[in-house]
Amino acid sequence: MGTEDAEAIAPGTCPTASGMPMLGLGTWQNDDPEQCAESVRTALETGYRHIDTAQAYGNEDAVGDGIAAANVDREDVFLATKLWHSNLAYDDVIETARDSLDRLGVDSLDLLYVHWPSGTYDPEETLSALSELYDEGLIENVGVSNFLPDDLEVAADVCDAPLFANQVELHPLLPQERIRQACENDDIEVVGYSPLARGNVFNQPEIQDIAEKHDATEAQVSLAWAREKGVTPIPKATGAEHIRDNWESLTVELDQEDINAIDAIDETHREVDPDFAPWN
Numbered sequence: 001m002g003t004e005d006a007e008a009i010a011p012g013t014c015p016t017a018s019g020m021p022m023l024g025l026g027t028w029q030n031d032d033p034e035q036c037a038e039s040v041r042t043a044l045e046t047g048y049r050h051i052d053t054a055q056a057y058g059n060e061d062a063v064g065d066g067i068a069a070a071n072v073d074r075e076d077v078f079l080a081t082k083l084w085h086s087n088l089a090y091d092d093v094i095e096t097a098r099d100s101l102d103r104l105g106v107d108s109l110d111l112l113y114v115h116w117p118s119g120t121y122d123p124e125e126t127l128s129a130l131s132e133l134y135d136e137g138l139i140e141n142v143g144v145s146n147f148l149p150d151d152l153e154v155a156a157d158v159c160d161a162p163l164f165a166n167q168v169e170l171h172p173l174l175p176q177e178r179i180r181q182a183c184e185n186d187d188i189e190v191v192g193y194s195p196l197a198r199g200n201v202f203n204q205p206e207i208q209d210i211a212e213k214h215d216a217t218e219a220q221v222s223l224a225w226a227r228e229k230g231v232t233p234i235p236k237a238t239g240a241e242h243i244r245d246n247w248e249s250l251t252v253e254l255d256q257e258d259i260n261a262i263d264a265i266d267e268t269h270r271e272v273d274p275d276f277a278p279w280n
Contacts, residue, residue, distance in 0.1 A: 009250050011047040011076070018164065018189060020111075021078055022227055023250060024050030024234035025243070026193055033062040039238045040066025044077065046247050052167075052191075052234045053104075054082035054115055055096060060103035068105060079104065080111035080191075082145055082167075083126075085119030085276070092120065093129035101138065113143035113167055117151045118276040127159040134161035143167060143191075148278050149182035156186055165189040170231055171197040172207065172222055172262050173269040180229065192226050194271045195233035206261045216252045223249035225262050 025043040030036040036059045040051055044067065053063045060081060067077055081104065087096040097112060112133065114126060133139045141164035144155055156163045166183050170176045170192030183190045201207055202218040211221045219235070223246060226233040237243045273280070 009047055009247065011049055011072075019078075020165070020189060020232060021048070021050040022232045023223065023247070024048065024052050024078070024080075024191070024232060026234040026236040027051070027053045027059055027063055028057055028193065028236055030062075030236060030238055031057065031059055033059070033065070035238055036062035037066040037069060039243065041070045042240050043237070043243050043247075044070035044072045046240075046243055048243075048247065049076055050078040050080075050232070050234070052080045052193075054113075055084040055087065055100060056082070056115060060100055064103060064105035074106065078110045079106065080113065080143070081109060082113040082115035085116045085121060088114065088120040088122070088126040090125045090129045093126060094132065097133055097138065108137060109139045111141045111143050111164060112139040113145045113165070114147075114155075116146050116274075116276060117144070117155075117278050123154050123158045127155060127161075131160040141165070146277060147179075149178055151278055152179075152182055152186065152188065156188075163188055165191050165232075167191040167193055167234075169194045169270060169272050170226065170233075171195045172201055172204065172225055172265055173197050173267055174271075175229070175263070180231070184230070190229075190231045192231045192233045195226050195231075195235050196222055197269055198271050200269055200271075204265055204267070206265055210254070210258045210261065213258070214252055214254075216249075217245055219245060220249035220252045221254070221258075221262075224252040224254050225259065228254055228259055 025048050081100050130142045142161045143165040145167040147166050201222045207218045211218045223233050235246050
């Protein structure tokens with residue numbers, strides 16, 4: 001696949017039923033301001049319409065600069081950021097969410113996540129503040145990240161606003177079946193970060209074979225697999241070549257044999273595992 005394939009993919013291709021584009025650009029560890037802004041601009045002009053950042057990444061200003069520099073209207077961009085776990089008391093949610101809006105240079109967010117159910121997180125206090133932001137129109141959707149099924153159940157019960165998405169690490173080596181099922185049961189979108197397991201999917205013989213079969217890259221196969229699972233992957237990419245390669249995953253159509261082969265990979269690997277994670 002080459003430039004003509006990427007150009008043939010319509011911007012924002014494959015939105016979910018909720019309207020969220022089913023491929024996004026992740027910006028974790030993209031902390032050089034010029035590079036980050038250029039990555040965002042390049043992604044948007046390639047066709048991406050979903051950009052993901054977080055307070056903890058320290059790059060909201062650069063992400064905003066990239067959005068402003070791109071030849072794409074702001075209203076066409078699905079923009080998400082996350083509240084860090086020290087900013088989850090009621091007043092801190094309100095204040096730091098507004099700070100994020102200022103840094104990003106936007107009037108509202110398409111999605112604001114609770115980054116982790118830890119630190120100052122209190123379900124009623126944190127989610128009531130998010131519901132207030134939702135009612136004010138400063139955020140279009142409320143999300144959570146790294147929530148286990150039990151955490152999701154509590155959040156859904158106490159949040160006045162609809163719970164839109166749960167962002168978790170998800171890739172062929174960490175398929176997250178329980179979380180995906182819990183989200184499906186409650187009509188919650190699943191967004192997958194580190195969808196390439198920081199390159200570890202490239203070393204899987206099953207994925208290598210499927211990539212050869214489809215004249216695709218291992219990254220494209222892994223992203224197509226996530227899409228087949230109803231997951232919105234948000235791979236990080238900085239250079240134009242990787243941004244385009246990931247975008248071209250939208251042209252890869254896996255068959256059931258491919259899906260079964262990837263599902264049968266007998267290896268589990270978690271990339272993100274802080275001490276404060278709910279599973280520890």
